[in-house]
Amino acid sequence: GHPADKEDDVNEQLPDIIESVNDQQWQHVHHEAIKVPSHNNTFGTDEETQFFAVLAEVVAKRITPAHCQLKPDEWEGNQYPAFETIRAGRRGMKKLQVSLAEPIWFHRATLWCQALLVLTMFLADRD
Numbered sequence: 001g002h003p004a005d006k007e008d009d010v011n012e013q014l015p016d017i018i019e020s021v022n023d024q025q026w027q028h029v030h031h032e033a034i035k036v037p038s039h040n041n042t043f044g045t046d047e048e049t050q051f052f053a054v055l056a057e058v059v060a061k062r063i064t065p066a067h068c069q070l071k072p073d074e075w076e077g078n079q080y081p082a083f084e085t086i087r088a089g090r091r092g093m094k095k096l097q098v099s100l101a102e103p104i105w106f107h108r109a110t111l112w113c114q115a116l117l118v119l120t121m122f123l124a125d126r127d
Contacts, residue, residue: 051119051122054118054121054122065113065114070109082099082100082102083100
């Protein structure tokens with residue numbers, strides 16, 4: 001029973017535990033490893049500057065993209081939702097309620113959708 005002895009026992013068992021978990025989980029892995037995406041910026045310098053200029057203009061003009069659940073007519077009862085229910089688990093039976101506190105999430109969601117709108121326009125212009 002000395003605490004240092006127990007710590008040594010755990011440290012000695014750790015490689016066995018890791019190997020055991022690996023052996024148990026390996027049978028569930030049925031795919032090739034996925035390559036890590038490149039961290040390179042796909043925008044050229046001028047293009048990136050233009051993107052942020054257009055985004056700043058969209059934000060300044062308070063342009064709100066449609067179909068992003070950002071407008072009252074897209075909300076149930078025309079009111080901003082206080083919570084979002086996300087289904088989780090293997091069969092989606094578990095329901096998690098996530099707070100959508102308006103002062104935090106609404107503004108972040110708006111900026112995200114504005115940036116997505118501008119990016120979509122930039123990518124469409126490339127084609």
